[in-house]
Amino acid sequence: MIFEAEFESMRAADLRNLQSKRLAARSASVYERVDFYRSKFDEAGVKLADISTIDDITKLPITRKQDLRDNYPFGLFGQERGRISRIHASSGTTGKPTVVGYTRDDVDLFARVNARCLAMAGAEPRMTLHNAYGYGLFTGGLGLHYGAERLGMTVVPVSGGMTERQIMLITDFQPDMISCTPSYGLTLAQEFAERGVSPLDISLSLGILGAEPWTEMMRSEVDAGLGLKASNIYGLSEIIGPGVSCECVEERSGSHINEDHFFPEILDPITAEPVPEGQEGVLVLTTLTKQAQPLLRYWTGDITSLSSEDCRCGRTLRRMALIKGRTDDMLIIRGVNLYPTEVELVLGNIAELSPHYRLVVSREGTLDELWVETEVTDEVFKIVGGDALDDEVIAADEFLAGLRSRIKHGLKESLGVTAGVALKAPGSVPRSEGGKLNRVEDRRKLT
Ligand code: ADP
Ligand code: ZN
Secondary structure, three states, X not given: OOOOHHHXXXXXXXXXXXXXXXXXXXXXXXHHHXXXXXXXXXXXXXXXXXXXXXXXXXXXXXXXXXXXXHOOOOOOXXXXXXXXXXXXXXXXXXXXXXXXXXXXXXXXXXXXXXXXXXXXXXXXXXXXXXEOOOOOOOHHHHHHHHHHHHHOOEEEOOOOOOHHHHHHHHHHHOOOEEEEOHHHHHHHHHHHHHOOOOHHHOOOOEEEEEOOOOXXXXXXXXXXXXXXXXXXXXXXXXXXXXXXXXXXXXXXXXXXXXXXXXXXXXXXXXXXXXXXXXXXXXXXXXXXXXXXXXXXXXXXXXXXXXXXXXXXXXXXOOEEOOOOEEHHHOEXXXXXXXXXXXXXXXXXXXXXXXXXXXXXXXXXXXXXXXXXXXXXXXXXXXXXXXXXXXXXXXXXXXXXXXXXXXXXXXXXXXXXXXXXXXXXXOOOOOOOOOOOOOOEEEHHHHO
């Protein structure tokens, strides 16, 4: 089902008109209400009369995370404090958290866009959602919660963590759908497997997963391990939280952006100029309707591309590709630029490996060193594991050496990077305990 078909399936020309009107109105309002934007407009010589269509957006100043930090906590609010009905903060993955405010209308919008996303991912009224996104200052839990209620679902507000209890509640309450981070989806799948529960016996049939980068490889693991169809949901607290975009279950190929509220641009990471459609760059988002903390051209740092191809689901909202990573996550190893998801894609092509991995970067003298730690699957471990007979141990050593060199070769071929490879026993690479998983340890930062 489509939750708000009048907007989600709008004709392109009508959507453009709506976006143009909203951009002009929002620009006028931030000029009047937010000192930060008034001085930005004045410095750049931007006049409100210059902003009449959505294409004029490129005349507006770019807003960066540092601007939020400089105005911490409430300096970018466009409403008096008395009209703020809720405050959230980013999870602080990359430094001091940034604070965001919502008016009552913003909270309502937050619920609506999440209801849209749940419906995109296949949810219907009367289904039960097991919500394992974290509750609290983090926007994930409450965002999905309100969205599910708005759609008419039953919500189980479990929050992240306490895996034992999650397993019990899923077994007892028989939910149709789960929301969590992809890495936590893997953790849950593994816990079920360890208890001998077959994916066929898990009640879940749908998943809405996000808050961290993931790949098709991870998706197939989660789909198979939990016996469901997982769709990607994307968002960030600065813009609203989850609900910015989501994949439709019909295609699961690119996330439809709720662009009547959040206007997307893809800009070159260095020049900040727009790139042609389909090309990768930094996603920059403008909130067209938010009141408490409207942001113009917010530089998310997330790397993706846009597509306006038709979609089988009937939505006309443009789609964004899975996020490759954020610019802060990019590693530079001896001059080679690299995102962890790119390593994930290489590892995903090797059947002997589990989907768990970790990257360790260090510096020997003046040279960067990358170590990829990954696990062999249970099946491989049984064959090469400790209880092998003497002559099998020798064969196992050869097998593992061959596997290591295939991984090295794959990384060199696809990414141009030379890496050390550590093969580990199943279960020894850190798992998500509920929220976002940090897969990179950069020891260079310590020195
Ligand atoms: P923080 O920036 O502290 O992590 P947020 O909780 O607001 O705070 O996280 C938003 C960020 O999480 C996004 O900018 C993006 O980098 C990442 N993110 C969210 N959803 C996804 C997703 N579906 N795929 C990849 N990355 C995502
Ligand atoms: Zn679609």
